[in-house]
Amino acid sequence: MIWYVATLIASVFSTRGTAAQGAHGVREEPQFVTARAGENVILGCDVSHPLNGQPYVVEWFKYGMPIPFFINFRFYPPHVDPEYAGRASLHGKSSLRIEDVRSDDHGWYECKVLMLEQQYDTFHNGSWVHLTVNAPPTFTDTPPQYVEAKEGGSITLTCIAFGNPKPSVSWLREGSLMVSSAKYKVSDGSLTVLSITREDRGAYMCRAFSPQGEAIHTTRLLVQGPPFIISPPENITVNISQDAFFTCQAEAYPRNLTYTWFWEEDNVFFKNDLKRRVSILIDGSLIIAHVKPEDAGKYTCAPSNSLGRPPTASAYLTVQYPARVVNMPSVIYAAIGLPGFIRCPVDANPPVTLVKWKKDGLPLRIDKYPGWSQMEDGSIRVAEVTEDSLGTYTCMPYNALGSMGWSPPAPLVLKDPPKFSVVPGGVYRQEAGRELVIPCEAEGDPFPNITWRKVGKPSKSKHNVLPRGSLQLKSLTKEDHGEWECVATNVATSITASTHVQVIGTSPHAPTNVHVAAFSTLANVSWEAGYNGGFQQTFSVWLKRERLGPYDWLSIPVPGGHDWMVVPGLEPETTYQFSILAQNKLGTGPFSEVVTVNTLVFPTSTPEPLVLLTPPRCLTANRTQQGVLLTWIPPANHTAPIQHYVMEFRLGERWEVLDDSIPAGETELVARDLIQEAWYEFRVMAIMDDMISEPSNVVGVSSTGNSIKIFRQAPTTRGV
Template identity: 30%
Template sequence: MAHGIAAQGLEIPIYIWYDSYPTHSGEGYEGRVSRVSPDSPYGLASLNLTNIRESDQGWYECKVVFLNRSPNQHKNGTWFHLDVHGGAVIMVPPTNQTKLEGEKVQFSCEAKALPGNVTVKWYREGVYVKEVAALETRVTIRRDGSLIVNPVSADDSGQYMCEVTNGIGDPQSASAFLNVEYPAKVTFTPTVQYLPFRLAGVVQCYIKANPPLQYVTWTKDKRLLEPYQTKDIVIMNNGSLLFTRVNQNHQGRYTCTPYNAQGTQGSSGPMEVLVRKPPVFTVEPDSLYQRKVGETVEMHCDAQEAEGTQKPNIQWQRRDGSPLQRNRVRANGGNITIEGLRRTDFGFYQCVASNEVATIVTATQLVVEGTQPHAPYNVTANATEFAVTLSWLPGYSGGPDYKQEYTIW
């Protein structure tokens, strides 16, 4: 017979075995307790306990009783103590929280383990909080495992995860999200912004807000601007000011003030808005240039602002994004010269003219003759039950009189 000692000090049998009688398992031990097999190296009365629980920890006595003898006055049992070890388990996990900027937040992470030497670590977005420079002076991990951030800032929003372990089994973890709210604020104020004359343009108000932005007020030359009563001006969802058709009267000094449910942190600095005319091409390249391999091609392009007061920036680029071969390419103003033409120079080129308010593009094609044929494109396949039909568009043949032949394999 084996029994344990309950909290009141009473002996509670957990397993009773009498030869030729059915065995008895105590409450809570059904299906988990049995004698060892006869060929076990342990004694025949040894006990096998499975599916160990925390409540199984304690003292156990193996006691032999003879039914045909008077009970002994002295104890004849052997005592054993069972220590139950188990990995850490989170009993009180952290929960999602919303705080105002400047307040204190505390996340719980209460864990239980056997033995109880639990180590708790906290991570923000996967990075250990002690290694997050922005949190270093504001974060505390308490002895009970909870995390305190005091005071919270707008950039502290994110996922926080606690990880617990006592060295047994895999670490356990639980996560919660911190949402930090703050009044809407302007994050950046450009001193000068430009609008394109007679085109659509935008004056940006760079805003950060949580909860989301509700509305923005604007001033022009220190007077409140009422865009809903002003033709050609609309406040966009992000708070910026859209001018559907810019004129000279839109030039001036502007400020913006954003608001959300928490209010505002103030207005932007003054932004000088200047109206500029977009560039126009005065010289455009030919629509097509045809040259032979090894020859040189010069393509012309020039632009100016509409009133001719300033020169826009002019650059050449390949339409497919591949780089120009600088060792064979020379630029002179808006003109470009490519020497020693090769098969790879074949393609479309763009002349790009830009100023502060607009970018304009014109394109030309360069055909390099006397080369191998170019690969076909727009290749498609149409399959039926018994056949496949292939179709494509031919690439450049390599010369005006060259005939292309195709091999399919």
């Protein structure tokens, strides 16, 4: 480009020099001079000077400026433009010396020599010079040394650099070149940081580079946001009366940090006994002076600078102390004729290792009292409370740190235990929505208090305990179905009596005890039916692959009301989930538990022979003087010898074992001592190797007064 401009200028001014060509020769070609900023340079003026000493004027022009910036005539002081004042001077007869060259000096220069005593077309000549000034990069615009930005916002940092040749501008962080990404945008010397987080804080370096050198500017980004905990508290264990120290150091900008500490959920300064012994240091640390056992628990640090939600960090304080007695009762009550306990309420950390007792002020020799023993927690167990138990007791617990001393004395007082005067029956059947009252009354001195509780899942329906202790269920619901307990309590002890409530006219209850035996392409699913709600129920098997979603379950109806089913068509080496759903004419019940199984690898060899065990048959019940005689016939098919039989019974919904070791050669059993006014059901199963058969048919027995009524149910079979 420079050569193109030089050629153009030479052609334009070639005609101006024709008048002088005869006397002074042909005008010289343009010169090219290169200098570094700050150096000194001489721009040559190649002209022919008069030999006879004629006067002349030297003028220097810069391309783009209308008037000369340097004029020199003989011995007069030269005229110099302010931009070159002090830097430009004549060198030799007409060359120009420029000191401390600047980047702005870059460009074309023209030298003219005016011969004052010659005609216009012959009095001047001169030459052109191009000055190239190489300058290292310098910044003309940079961001401040510190910039602030809010967490979640964005910011743009811009650097503009000048130099010759033109420098390239890049951004670096931690020594690494930054490029455009989802987080950063880099373009034309600008850096934009998006979605600012705490991790974006720190130094960002702007670098301008060219062959002449480089320039660097550093800006630090300060991120405004909530504090960040850099040194959270840690769990500590101290002995009683020592000081506890929790650290909690946080960083934030702005740094107007305040620290709040909590014990459990309460501010430590709001806990009466603690507030006088705690202090929070300026660095956030918490000191608890002279710790007590009650100080143990979770401590939470919450630093804040009024921006955003304060972070939290928690740690636990464990206080070790000698064993002590807490809340020793003023009187110990024991029920005459029943087992009883003389307890020492101990609090200790580490755990108690020994408890010593005194009775009436003398060391207690437990081995001197028949039926007395000391339990692991130090309490005394009395097999049968008698007058020998009377006395005043004190206890002293010990642990690895020692003991805090003897308990207050507590006299033992004998009381009569509660006694049921009216006991609830074994089973109550009532329709849903109707009222049911179950009697239960008790007596004793002092008079007992009667409460009722449902065994297992509690009932959410409304029930009342009548003044004399009976349970009133005003409007029976499905949740009321199950076992209930009447509890009679006085200061001496508590006694219970159980009954079973069957709510008729509801949807079925969930099947239980779901079992899935998985093979390569099929699964044998079995379950125990829940209460049918008073109507015949049917079942369906629901299954899906585990990886599928909640709406991908498939259902398969179970034929014939069976409680087992073989599910074919499964994929080998696949995880499946199974659940059972029961249904009667009133609707469907809840699903059973979900059972997850893995199918087996598809067999490549001859499969093992099928193991077969069918249930015992024809279970019957007959009344005898000794009780109910239960008889049965052995299984029709079994691939190995029968080892023994198991007889089960139930009064309500739950099956219990009557005898689990009936020899294989016997096929009868006498059930003795049946509860009067109760409904019993019996079933028998066979055991072969590690396999248990499906139950036999169920036989029902109702005892009313001195009579026993026998009911037979159809046999049921299950898959193998």
